[in-house]
Amino acid sequence: MSTEPSPASNVISWMQADAEHTARWFSASGAPAPKKVQVVDDSLTADDAYRLVAQGTALLWQGDYHNARQLLSAIARRLPTFSRNDGEDVAKAFYRYRQGRTQRARMLGQLLVPLEQGPAVALRRAPDVSQAWLAAAGPVESLTVATLQDVLGAVGAYEWRRNGLFIQELDAVIHPHYGTFAPIRSEYLALVAQAKLPSTELAFDIGTGTGVLAAILAQRGVKRVIATDSEARAIACAQENLQALGLAQAVEATLANMFPEGRAPLVVCNPPWLPGTANTLLDNAVYDPKSRMLKAFLTGLKEHLEPGGEGWLIISDLAEHLGLRTREDLLLWIGNAGLAVVDKVDTAARHPRSMDASDPFFAARSQEITSLWKLSAKA
Numbered sequence: 001m002s003t004e005p006s007p008a009s010n011v012i013s014w015m016q017a018d019a020e021h022t023a024r025w026f027s028a029s030g031a032p033a034p035k036k037v038q039v040v041d042d043s044l045t046a047d048d049a050y051r052l053v054a055q056g057t058a059l060l061w062q063g064d065y066h067n068a069r070q071l072l073s074a075i076a077r078r079l080p081t082f083s084r085n086d087g088e089d090v091a092k093a094f095y096r097y098r099q100g101r102t103q104r105a106r107m108l109g110q111l112l113v114p115l116e117q118g119p120a121v122a123l124r125r126a127p128d129v130s131q132a133w134l135a136a137a138g139p140v141e142s143l144t145v146a147t148l149q150d151v152l153g154a155v156g157a158y159e160w161r162r163n164g165l166f167i168q169e170l171d172a173v174i175h176p177h178y179g180t181f182a183p184i185r186s187e188y189l190a191l192v193a194q195a196k197l198p199s200t201e202l203a204f205d206i207g208t209g210t211g212v213l214a215a216i217l218a219q220r221g222v223k224r225v226i227a228t229d230s231e232a233r234a235i236a237c238a239q240e241n242l243q244a245l246g247l248a249q250a251v252e253a254t255l256a257n258m259f260p261e262g263r264a265p266l267v268v269c270n271p272p273w274l275p276g277t278a279n280t281l282l283d284n285a286v287y288d289p290k291s292r293m294l295k296a297f298l299t300g301l302k303e304h305l306e307p308g309g310e311g312w313l314i315i316s317d318l319a320e321h322l323g324l325r326t327r328e329d330l331l332l333w334i335g336n337a338g339l340a341v342v343d344k345v346d347t348a349a350r351h352p353r354s355m356d357a358s359d360p361f362f363a364a365r366s367q368e369i370t371s372l373w374k375l376s377a378k379a
């Protein structure tokens with residue numbers, strides 16, 4: 001279980017004008033402070049910047065903020081692009097694709113900017129990032145160095161949070177916080193909004209994120225929902241959303257590893273859909289290392305279900321199409337946990353990537369089915 005935020009909070013040092021300088025180091029992904037740091041400004045060409053980051057030198061920017069953004073884009077354009085090899089196994093190709101994404105994030109994460117109290121980016125023409133940075137990383141007490149990527153990530157997330165996401169199933173807006181899974185795919189929400197409820201007395205929502213599924217259940221008339229998440233920032237986000245929706249009385253959002261105490265007639269869980277290592281904060285919602293959360297849900301479900309109760313597992317089969325998990329694996333884990341499949345409701349993927357023929361994994365994405373598996377304890 002982690003608490004927020006969990007940056008690598010150590011020190012970064014660099015040489016400038018023959019003197020050693022230090023600052024606090026912040027990295028949202030927990031990356032350690034770079035060892036080789038060169039101070040650079042607007043006079044640096046994109047080719048030289050690319051050469052330096054490729055050699056593992058981090059660039060501490062001291063020029064114009066907008067030029068730094070342009071330089072970041074210029075470095076990104078020089079990075080190798082991913083393409084599938086003829087006849088390559090899909091799982092191997094996906095592994096290579098993810099390695100490429102990690103490498104890309106590492107390279108782009110070498111353009112650094114200074115932050116000072118405010119919080120503010122201590123650069124010429126820098127925009128006001130104070131609210132965004134506070135929401136993502138908290139106050140800046142003293143000179144801090146972070147990646148420009150992290151600053152842009154915080155600003156982007158804050159926009160999302162402010163604007164919110166209209167959820168048709170709720171006829172209302174959900175505001176995702178920084179680092180909290182945004183329910184941008186509506187297919188799975190519709191499954192939870194439409195499946196027949198086994199009871200309206202009590203439900204558990206395991207890994208609630210923004211609180212969206214708990215809100216759908218409460219709006220459908222479930223009198224009490226206990227929603228858990230292992231991330232403090234998700235619990236804060238869910239509480240804020242439930243309050244704004246007028247559902248805070250019905251839903252208790254609480255920090256916990258998986259299940260709350262006791263049993264319920266309905267236990268819902270939407271774990272990350274792909275097995276794999278999470279390399280960034282946002283990866284946490286998509287990748288479930290070693291299928292840990294999926295397996296924890298299945299193995300713990302039986303002892304948290306009331307007699308005759310239903311566990312609703314929401315998961316897509318994209319992992320199966322990518323060769324990362326088989327249907328047999330899933331059925332075996334369900335059976336080994338003393339569970340039986342009562343029903344399965346399917347829906348086809350409708351999100352833009354599933355229709356993008358230029359995506360290197362289009363064949364897998366276009367076949368993706370999202371399912372609500374209704375599970376019960378085996379007699």
Ligand SMILES: C[S@@+](CC[C@H](N)C(=O)[O-])C[C@H]1O[C@@H](n2cnc3c(N)ncnc32)[C@H](O)[C@@H]1O
Nearest residue numbers: 181183207208209229230231257258270271272
């Ligand atoms: C894919 S997101 C789903 C969020 C939300 N239920 C939804 O459908 O939009 C998975 C959530 O599970 C949470 N999570 C991961 N491991 C957990 C654990 N061991 N116990 C509780 N929550 C966990 C994550 O923090 C994340 O919010």
